[in-house]
Amino acid sequence: MYKCHDCGRQFVGGKRLDTQDIIKDYVEGKQTLAQLAEKYGVNKSTIWRRIGCMRHIRVISRYKEVVINMDTTYWGRGFGLMVIKDAFRNKILWYKFVRNETAAGYLEGVGWLRDNGFTIHGIVCDGLGGLFSALEKYRVQMCQFHQAMIVRRYLTSKPELPAAIELMDITNMLAHTDKESFIGMLDDWSERWMPFMGERSMDLRTGKTSYTHKRLRSAYLSLRRNMPWLWTHYDYPELHIPNTNNALEGVFTDIKTKLRVHSGISKQRRIAMIQELIARRY
Incomplete structure (x- = not known):
């Protein structure tokens, strides 16, 4: 607020800050506090106060x-x-x-x-x-992307075992093939590698046995366990449900x-x- 010494009239001078412009620049314009302070000719604390006025309506x-x-x-x-x-x-x-x-x-x-x-x-x-x-x-x-990530966590992105390499290749086809083809590939894989997955090793200290290829087995079982929900988009095409x-x-x-x-x-x-x-x- 300013006052004229000659006539005594009071008035507001200078450039007024538009809070909504500041918020828009901060949120959408990727501008930092320092950049906004320089742009509007004020200090950073003023910018902080204006940004604190953000109120959303759902x-x-x-x-x-x-x-x-x-x-x-x-x-x-x-x-x-x-x-x-x-x-x-x-x-x-x-x-x-x-x-x-x-x-x-x-x-x-x-x-x-x-x-x-x-x-x-x-x-x-x-x-x-x-x-x-x-x-x-x-x-x-x-x-389906999350399912592929689950399998990848078990097998890593570059598995070494032939069975794991094949299973990873099949999993990578999940979002690029149809239900019948994917299940057919998985069935064929399990038929060939089931004895390998069933191998057990003994702990010499305890005398107890456990599966030798635990991570491979877990990756395979996660696909089998989640199969009822991996193809809903395929079973109900009229709903256009995304697969990822x-x-x-x-x-x-x-x-x-x-x-x-x-x-x-x-x-x-x-x-x-x-x-x-x-x-x-x-």
Whole structure:
């Protein structure tokens, strides 16, 4: 506020800051506090105060017939973002900040959708323990990419055993072939390598025996165990259920790329920025 010494009239001078412009530059423009302070001609504490005004409004989608992706991403230990996304539209329907990924968390999100009038025709998720049984009333597709990652964790990306090399090659075909062909390849593999998987070794100290090729066996059994949920998209083509969560992984990558510019901010600031980014873009 200024006052003219000649006429006594008071007036506001200088350039006014637009808080929404500052928030937009911070969230979407990948600009640091120092860059924003220089751009607007103020100090960094002023920019911090304006950014603290971020307030998001969760808007419920008007599209109620949905197929959904669900997954969780993390920033270090104990801070994750659980998301349920419309598989056909670039819209996050529900999200929650969590310490750990749990089936109960996903059920909370599914319940919220149901209570708000959504009809869920299909769900794409990873292989979290207990989740398939908890969602048994829905058509559930396990992300084939997650299944391939499970097998890769057991066998590594460059296995040495011939049986493991063959099983890894079959797994890599999961997203590129049809149900009958994949099951046929797996059946043929198991017929040829079952005696090898059944080999046992003795612990000379205890006298007890255990499977010699435990990791190979675990990789194979994970494919067999998850088979009922790996081909839901194939069994119900009319629903157009995606076979992977790649679209949701793309959202996570986008959010993390934006946050990487502002590394070192507090947890509360990070939460506020994620909420603002979701409200603006998803």
